[in-house]
Amino acid sequence: MKYNMKCTPWRLVATLFMTLLCLTSTTAYAADDVTVSGQVLDSRNEPLIGVSVFVDGTSQGTATNLDGRFDIRVKASSTITFKYIGFRPLSIKASELTANAKVQMTEDATKLDDVVVVGYSTRKKETLTGAVTNINNKEILTTTHSSLAQSIEGKMPGLQIRQNSGEPGDFNTMINIRGFGTPLYVIDGIPQDLGGDDFQRLNPQDIESISIIKDASAAVYGLKAANGVVIVTTKKGSQGRAKFNYNMTFGWQKPTDMPRMANRSEYAQMRNEANLNAGNAPYYTREELDREMAGETTDWYGLTMRNYSTQQQHNLSASGGTDKYTYFLSLGYVNDNGLLKSGDLNYDKY
Structure with missing residues (x-):
């Protein structure tokens, strides 16, 4: 059986029509997506940063950059809405936005209460975005010291504390944040002109x-x-x-390491050896050296310094209140004894 396929004129016209229809549909579908770009400005023609730009009825959206510019691909029939805190929302048809369009938003004074910036206040930790470190009373009191700075040393990242003197009552301590100069001290929301010494005298x-x-x-x-x-x-x-609380701490402290001092005989011999090693004549003659070695020696360190010193802290507080007022009363006493046997370096604080 043989088939003879002939391309009649009406078949050719139908084929061309179907091909043209497919091309037209494809072109129409592609042309339905458009790229919308532009710049969002305020009433003074200043660019607005971070304006929300989203397509109504969808989850599609973007935000303006540092120059207030945006770029988004949408359906030509869609509606684009611009929202920004303190400004009235603005909705525009995508077909009405030309390339590099200028979109101007208007301030709305009634919306300015959407965000409140408070300086001297508190906020929830989960909403805090700044670099802030916090330590509570329980963590502070894990270390006992007459200096508040020494009580928090090593417990707060970024806070650098270096003790320059161990003398009781001499708070010669360097306090800085991340290596900068003296920080600002704020107590109960009020900035204080305190130095590091005054801060360290606060009762933990x-x-x-x-x-x-x-x-x-x-x-x-x-x-x-x-x-x-x-x-x-x-x-x-x-x-x-009313609640009453009393705390008492007693302890002692001693030098971490104290080298043994040379006696009279040892010093004379080492002084001569030092001169000889340097190529010089002996510091002491033979007769003088024998006299130094035979003479009595004095332990000046043992006569002036203690092996350890004591420290005690007492604190009595009372707190309570009614629905009209509250109160907190506290009395503290600190006694920090130095290592001098004369008692000239003791420190008392009330």
């Missing part, structure tokens, strides 16, 4: 928490916060019956 028992701000978040406290901020929150009373 009266402190609820200490926070340090290590980055640009400290700018809210002004120019004095350029080196960071140390925020101290003291204890407050609470509603209820």
Whole structure:
């Protein structure tokens, strides 16, 4: 059986029509997606950064960059909405936006309460984005010391504390945040003109928490916060019956390592050896050396210094209140004895 296929004119016309229809549909579908770009400005023609640009009815969206510009591919029939805090929402058809369009938004004074910036206040930890380190009273009191700085040393990342003197009552301690200069001290929300000495004299028992701000978040406290901020929150009373609390700590301290001092005979011999090793004549003659070696020696360190010293701290507090007022009262005493047997370096604090 043989088939003879002939291309009749009507078949040719139908084929061309179907081909043209397919091409037209493909072109129409491709042309339905358009790229919309432009710049979002305020009423003063200043670019707005971070404006939300999204397509109505979809999850598709973007945000403006540092120059206020945006770029998004959408359906030509869709509607694009611009939203920004403090400005009225603006909706525009994608077909009405030309390439590099200028979109101007208008301020809305009624929306300015959407975000409230508070400097001297508190906020939830999970909403905090700045570089802030916090330590509470329980963690502070794990170390006992007459200096508050020594009680928090090594417990707060970024806070550098270096003790330059061990003399009781001489708070010669370097305190800085990330290696910068003296930080600003804020106590219960009030900036204080405190030095490191005054801060160290605070009673650790009266402190609820200490926070340090290590980055640009400290700018809210002004120019004095350029080196960071140390925020101290003291204890407050609470509603209820009076509560009394007494704490007492007693301890002793001693030098970590003290080398044995040379006696009279040992010093004379080493002094002569040092001169001979340097190519010089002996410092002592033979007669003088024999006299030094036979003479009595004095242990000056043993006569002036103790092997250890004691330290004690006492703190009595009372707190309570009603629905109208609260109170917190505290009395503390610190006694820190030095290593001198004369007792000239003792320190008492009330």
